[in-house]
Amino acid sequence: MIDKTRCSVQIAIVGGGIVGTSVARELSKYNLDVLLIEKEAEVGWGTTKANSGIVHGGFHEVPGTLKAKYCFPGNQMFPQLCEELDVSFKQNGILMVARNEEEMKTVEQYLERGLERGVNVRLLSREEVLKLEPHLEPSILGALYAPEGGSVMPFELAAALMENSIQNGVQLLTENPVTNAWVEGDQKVLETPAYIIKAQVVINAAGLFADDLARMFGDDYFTIRPRKGEEYLFDMTTKDLVKSTIFPVPSTKSKGILVIPTSEGNLMIGPTGDDVLEKEDLTTTTDGFSRILEGARSLVPSIDPRKIIAQFAGVRAASSRHDFIVEFSPNIPGLLHLAGIESPGLTAAPAIAADVVQMMKDAGIKMEPKIDFEPRRRKVIRFHRLSRKEQDQVIKENPAYGRVICRCETITEGEIIDAVRRGARTLDGVKFRVRAGAGRCQGGFCQPLVMEIISRELGIPFEQVTKRGTGSEQIRYAAKELLTREVEQ
Ligand SMILES: Cc1cc2nc3c(=O)[nH]c(=O)nc-3n(C[C@H](O)[C@H](O)[C@H](O)COP(=O)(O)OP(=O)(O)OC[C@H]3O[C@@H](n4cnc5c(N)ncnc54)[C@H](O)[C@@H]3O)c2cc1C
Missing domain, CATH: 3.30.9.10 (D-Amino Acid Oxidase, subunit A, domain 2)
Structure with missing residues (x-):
């Protein structure tokens, strides 16, 4: 049996999606000992990375629901939040x-x-x-x-929230799924493959798996029902087709098929809203595509499917309560559920996180503000958005910004190095942070070069660089020389 490392914290957050990372940052404003535990190699890889990225207006939600309570206040928090964290956000309407x-x-x-x-x-x-x-x-x-409706890169925001939380003292444990949980006196205990973690308060932000985590504690009063949404992303030539996010009139089940300008400017269409059996059913289907194309063209007839460069699906964590669940468990003292956070959970997350602070205070947790809390993270250099003069200056200061690695999106070596130094550990981590590999060729050209940079920056062998964590190594043995030589020619 492996001897697991034992540790003790005041607050353990399980799940590093937009909800968990928003809560981590809010709590980092106080003198608390906070640990965020994530099963994936990086934060933001659950539903948070696969959604429409819309900061909803706050007029859709049914009055009296928690969705209504948190959506509009969340919307209002985005401009300041994204400004502080230097995250791409457009109030495109x-x-x-x-x-x-x-x-x-x-x-x-x-x-x-x-x-x-x-x-x-x-x-x-x-x-x-x-x-x-x-x-x-x-x-x-x-x-x-x-x-005041807007558009944001959800993964970029989650990564920025985590980076800023760490800057302010929160600890992060990745590639550690919580596999068992129980109560010991007034402490809650979480078990992962490598750790046994005791916490005074456990915050359940496990998204699609929030009911599974609750059940580990013997808390069984809600279930999560997965509902899948497919999305289709276009290349940059669609940049000027629409400026605002276009919604149809919603049905009773969903907000319908939308035409969405991403915060980078290119278009996306979707999502479907289909109940599925598997929480990790991320398949896209010809039927889903046909419904999306038909719906999107009924709003913008000139949409051209030949310009689609990527497709993906995300799964909503719909709860058996048909609303968000934001409450301390009635059965396990000190277990706070932030569950069933389906749409508009991305928009609502900052407001939910602010409310968690209040809930902690109400629960008698000592919340002493941190006098040296730093709300800003270091500015990100986005080379392709700079003027020629600014680009020249940046290259003069750091020549790595003069070497374009991702030709489709004009992403430089300097940006990739910076992404790794901010916490990216994988190809996907780099891609979601700085868009290297997110363009038309989808990494066909730049992937070996990005791997080489990750390997160098992390000090790991080339063949150990993964796409999305252990088990997703891209090559079996070190063919680095061959690969990089080929793409450089
Ligand atoms: C197709 C689609 C489109 C959407 N569009 C929008 C939109 O435009 N605007 C909007 O406001 N909302 C939108 N949403 C909703 C939004 O994406 C979600 O509300 C939000 O991402 C939920 O975040 P979360 O942190 O609760 O969950 P997640 O992002 O899933 O995070 C949960 C995390 O917990 C981790 N985890 C799970 N179990 C464990 C465990 N046992 N141990 C450790 N870690 C664990 C997971 O790996 C994951 O990282 C959309 C959703 C979908 C599916």
């Missing part, structure tokens, strides 16, 4: 488009809902909508406009 009289009546109901909540929303006539978005289906009748 949301349009909910009506295609007939009946839909127009529904749009008016959403307008009322938004106004009651204090959301900045207004109705636009057909002419106003088409002036704003000339590529929309010309027969539309009008739309609800929410200018």
Whole structure:
């Protein structure tokens, strides 16, 4: 039997998705001993990496739900949060488009809902909508406009939240799934393959697996039902097709198929909303694609599927309560569930995290503000966004920014080195942080070069560089010389 390392912390967060990392950062504002435990090699690889990246307006959610309670306040927190963490965020606005009289009546109901909540929303006539978005289906009748809706790179945000949390004293344990949990007196104990961790408070932010974690403690009062959403991403030539995120009028089950300009500018269409049996069913399907294309073209007819460069699916953690579950367990004192955080969980996460602080205070945890809390992380150099003059200056200061590694997205060696120094450990970690390998060739050209940089920076053999953690090594033996020579030619 392996002798496991034993440790003790005040607060253990299980799950490094957008919810866990947001909570980690909020708690890092206080003098607390906090550990975040993640089963994957890096944070943000659960549902957080596979979603639409929309910062919702806050007018969709049914009144009285926790989704409504957290969505609009979350939306309002994004500009400052992304500014502090230097994360790409665009307040590109949301349009909910009506295609007939009946839909127009529904749009008016959403307008009322938004106004009651204090959301900045207004109705636009057909002419106003088409002036704003000339590529929309010309027969539309009008739309609800929410200018404060936005778009963010969810993984980039989770990674930035974690980086800033670590900067402020939070500890991170990756590649350690919690496999068992129990209560010992007033402590909760978490077991991973390498550790036995005791904590005064356990925060369950395990996303799709939040019910499994609860059950490890013998807490069995909710279940998570996976609901899959497929998404299709276009190349940069689609950059100017629409500026706002385009929604249809939602059905009772979902917000419908959307046309989404990502915060980088290229388009995405999706998602579907299909109940699935497996929590990790990340397959994309021809049926899903047809439904998405049809839905997206009913909003923007000129969408051209030949420009699609990537497809993926994410799985929503819908709860048996049909709402978020944000509460201390009624059965296990000190076990806080942040479960069932389906859409709009990305938008709601900062507000949920702020509420967790209040819940801790209410539970009698001593919350002493940290006087040296640093809200900002070091600025990221995004080479392709700089002017020619700025690029020259950056290269002068650090020649690694003069070597383009990812040609599709113009990502330099300097940016990749920086990503690794900020915490990237894998090819996916680099790709999600700086987009190396996210362009049209999907890493076909730059992958060996990125591997070489990761290997050098982490001081590990080339063949030990992985795509997404142990078991996903890209080559069996060191063919580094051959690979890098070929791509450099
Ligand atoms: C297709 C799709 C589109 C969406 N679009 C939007 C959108 O546009 N806007 C929006 O606001 N919301 C959107 N959402 C919802 C949003 O993505 C989620 O609400 C959010 O990502 C949930 O974050 P989370 O941290 O709860 O879960 P996750 O990101 O899944 O994080 C949970 C983490 O826990 C870890 N974990 C699980 N079990 C264990 C264990 N036993 N031990 C250690 N670690 C463990 C996982 O590896 C994972 O990293 C969308 C969702 C989907 C699926």
